[in-house]
Amino acid sequence: MKKTISVAPMMDCTDKHEIFFLSLISKNVKLYTEMIVANAIIRGNRDKLLSFKKISNPVALQLGGSNPSELAEACKISENYGYQEINLNLGCPSKKVQKNKFGACLMSEPDLVAKCISAMTKATHLPITIKTRIGYNDVENFNFLKSFIQTTKDAGSKKFIIHARKALLKKLSPKENLNIPPLKYDFVYKLKDWFKNDEIIINGGVKTTNEIKNHLERVDGVMIGRAIYHSPYFLAEIEKEIFKNKNIPTRTEVMEKLIPYIQEQTEKGTQLNHIMRHTVGLFHGQNGSKIWKQYLSKNMCIRDADLQKVNHLMDQVRKTNPVSLER
Ligand SMILES: Cc1cc2nc3c(=O)[nH]c(=O)nc-3n(C[C@H](O)[C@H](O)[C@H](O)COP(=O)(O)O)c2cc1C
Known part of the structure; x- marks a missing residue:
């Protein structure tokens, strides 16, 4: 089995x-x-x-x-x-x-x-x-x-x-x-x-x-x-x-892949916070995970959050690497 x-x-x-x-x-x-x-x-x-x-x-x-x-x-x-x-x-x-x-x-x-x-x-x-x-x-x-x-x-x-x-x-x-x-x-x-x-x-x-x-x-x-x-x-x-998979996305890559989904869903009327609330723990245990959590709770776990805020956060992640992205 x-x-x-x-x-x-x-x-x-x-x-x-x-x-x-x-x-x-x-x-x-x-x-x-x-x-x-x-x-x-x-x-x-x-x-x-x-x-x-x-x-x-x-x-x-x-x-x-x-x-x-x-x-x-x-x-x-x-x-x-x-x-x-x-x-x-x-x-x-x-x-x-x-x-x-x-x-x-x-x-x-x-x-x-x-x-x-x-x-x-x-x-x-x-x-x-x-x-x-x-x-x-x-x-x-x-x-x-x-x-x-x-x-x-x-x-x-x-x-x-x-x-x-x-x-x-x-x-x-x-x-x-x-x-x-x-x-x-x-x-x-x-x-x-x-x-x-x-x-x-x-x-x-x-x-x-x-x-x-x-x-x-x-x-x-x-x-x-x-x-x-x-x-x-x-x-x-x-x-x-467990699955011996060598091809695993980094945390940042996971977020990059989530963005088109966010776009598609928010265009259909889904509130952004309904998606982003699940990502709060993505950087759990990493240096800077607090920054991620704080940004989300301040900017995204609110009703009128929009995709611009996600893009802004991702720009920060890409440029200044505010959280340690190491696996
Ligand atoms: C927030 C929360 C919601 C849960 N909702 C369900 C549920 O809808 N159906 C269910 O069978 N078990 C539910 N459970 C129990 C979990 O499926 C699981 O049996 C339990 O958390 C023990 O596993 P864990 O120690 O790995 O968390 C819930 C648990 C939590 C923490």
Whole structure:
């Protein structure tokens, strides 16, 4: 089975602009959209929610929902937008999501989850996959996880992405639920030992290429969220170290390639800050990254920012090299 590296779905982070931006750094990672609610696709502006600029990276759509027929309809509608996979969110712990019965709380309703996956599978030729946690509330044991995964597999899920910590649905905020419950990678390794022929992807807390290499010894893929959102150029290291790609753009080249996209998108009415906000961490860890961040927050993370400001910033980067552009 081919090993994969993917960027995690993150609400308010992995929108279409972030997906395009990240594709400029890495051609090999798989990219997941933020969770889009099935009902929003059915009733909302479909093109706005689902369209994205074509790139060579595989892109997966993540759906939220728990109504089998709505999820099936959302799959049908989304099928022709260029996604390679549709993933069902069974791991998000937010209160709002729980109220609507999406995300991690569905781990307590495996029969309903099975109905959802089965309806989704019948509605589209795209592979349906799941992203879940190792447990929820007081439920954290391997037998539960194994049986939950088996249920989703029997219903048609083709891949299992496991955030290796449980969700405490009543006690913790969404942010705390990303940090406080301890990571238990052994649950995921054991799952792979049990489901030898199935694709098991590990997620949670991965920050270095060494960690990625270690996980790849035990599972089929690694999904990374915050480490890439906060420092997108980490993807360049992944390209170099994991995919053995020697042809990696510098940070400045990434920005140069983003400019035509910015032009195209702003002409269509996109606000510049909706794109530029994703580049804040591009120079993370470099000398002068503060200058980059400050310039962006002063000039671009505002509603009336325009392309001239980006060009001005890039002129500065090209001429005076205010940030260290070394890799
Ligand atoms: C800002 C933010 C938004 C998130 N939104 C989603 C989401 O829409 N769907 C989802 O399945 N997980 C979501 N997650 C969880 C991530 O996909 C991932 O499981 C989690 O951050 C752990 O991976 P990491 O330690 O590499 O960040 C979100 C996480 C963050 C930080």
